[in-house]
Amino acid sequence: MRVAIIGSGASGIAAAYYLKQASITDFTLFEKSDDLGGTWRDNRYPGVACDVPSHLYRFTFAPNAEWTRRCSPGAEIQGYMRDVAKQIGTFPKIAFGHEVIEAKFADGGWDVTTSKGPQGRFDAVISASGALHHPKMPDIEGLDSFAGGSCHSARWDDSVDLTGKRVGIIGSGSTGTQLTCALAEIAGTLTLFQRTAQWIMPLPNHPIAEEKRKEYRDDPAKMDGYYHYLASRFNEVFGDAVSGHNPEAYDHMVEACEENLRASIADPDLRAKLTPDYKVGCKRLVLSDGFYAAIQRPNATLETGAISKIEPQGVRMEDGTLHELDYLIYATGFHAHSLCHPMHIAGRDGRVLADEWADGNYAYRSVAVPGFPNWFMIGGPNSPIGNFSYLMTAELQAKYVVSLIEHASSGVTVEPKAAVTEAYNAELREAMNGTIWVSGCDSWYFDKQGRVASYPWQFSRFAEEMQAPDFADFLIGS
Ligand code: NA7
Secondary structure, three states: OOEEEEOOOHHHHHHHHHHHHOOOOOEEEEEOOOOOOOHHHHOOOOOOEOOOOOOOOOOOOOOOOOOOEOOOEHHHHHHHHHHHHHHOOOHHHEEEOOOEEEEEEEOOEEEEEEOOEEEEEEOEEEEOOOOOOOEOOOOOOOHHHOOOEEEEHHHOOOOOOOOOOEEEEEOOOHHHHHHHHHHOOOOOEEEEEOOOOOOEEOOOOOEOOHHHHHHHHHOHHHHHHHHHHHHHHHHHHHHHHHOOOOHHHHHHHHHHHHHHHHHHOOOHHHHHHOOOOOOOOOOOOEEOOOHHHHHOOOOEEEEOOOEEEEOOOEEEEOOOOEEEOOEEEEOOOEOOOOOOOOOEEEOHHHOEHHHHOOOOOOOEOOOEOOOOOOEEEOOOOOOOOOOOOHHHHHHHHHHHHHHHHHHHOOOOEEEEOHHHHHHHHHHHHHHHOOOHHHOOOOOOOEOOOOOEOOOOOOHHHHHHHOOOOOHHHEEEEO
């Protein structure tokens, strides 16, 4: 089997690992950038960290005793991704600077073309190209007229020093709050432009002492025990609370968020501005221990008015106020539904993936699409996203996809049956109706058609679904 993997972020690394485990060693990871790490390569803004504890946000096959904080900074996670890729021998398999432009199915295989030209035929392709990948700029008049410096949070310019500067941040999601915590400490003034308030769950991010690291180094079983404890907290308590399967835990979550706001913000006007008008968990929960303190610093301002336009000097509000700024950061999120975009993926009988998904992305169990034999995805449509460890999701999908590829190694192609896929998606849409995500807020989970990108069931069901393929659900071709 000759396999192409698209992308060398967490999903691509998981795919490479499980292919090797299955003794499939003829594979190439095509990476458009000059480094691996995906999201952790792209997001280098001040304060970037994962809000899932590091001892959970790791591959099961690469435990790491060396995490320095409960939720480690982005650069440390990026270092971990590099170390893992080295440990499992993936580096030499990565073709850096190769952006996949096209993959075409013909005569039982996939012809892959990258920015550097045709790369030959592959028996199977695994797309591991990420969901939160294409930065979304706000649709505000005058963006280009700003005379100061500016960037999207995922396109950080490392040479910029914001010490003492008048800094503006548009967007108050997980990124905007992390930026606020980091920049309020160094900026001359910091203005956070908040369109919608966020519920914030306190998550103390304490350093992990050398003594503790040594304990984990010396006793890997203990570290593993901690991983499983965290997994049960996040998947069965936190995840089930949000997906409506653990009402008691949900009530605790609501209490924690409300108490956090009450206890942290004394000024009733500011508290009112920071109080969301939707249910806890409707948008992806922001986990932060520092945001409320940061926004109350004397140099910080929370602006909740409507933005009229961007002018050379700064941001003009609809009430006429001008916030004069030296630097403006767009923490405005990602085109989260542009999966596999802008690659041209042509399957069987002239089908084009972008056309198949014109009315919304869909897949069989997130990993495969009818009409696209031996084309698989990690992090595909309706993968469990939100406040989970994405690495768990990626590993489970990678193992499952590799089982399908092993099956295909006997010279056949596999693709999900259309009727089974339609039934799966009908059940999924039905289940989505009762979830917290559709309870009355807007979020990046919604696509243009109003469908939600997340996974409506418990994580335990997902793990069960990914245990082993049911080949009765697949067309086996020759
Ligand atoms: P998010 O969670 O999509 O947040 C984007 C933020 O930007 C959010 O506060 C938006 O307000 C705001 N936004 C977007 N467009 C505008 C305009 N035009 N004007 C004002 N404000 C705007 O992205 P993040 O990068 O914070 O986090 C993405 C995920 O990455 C996160 O959930 C983790 O999974 C990691 P809104 O709430 O839409 O009113």
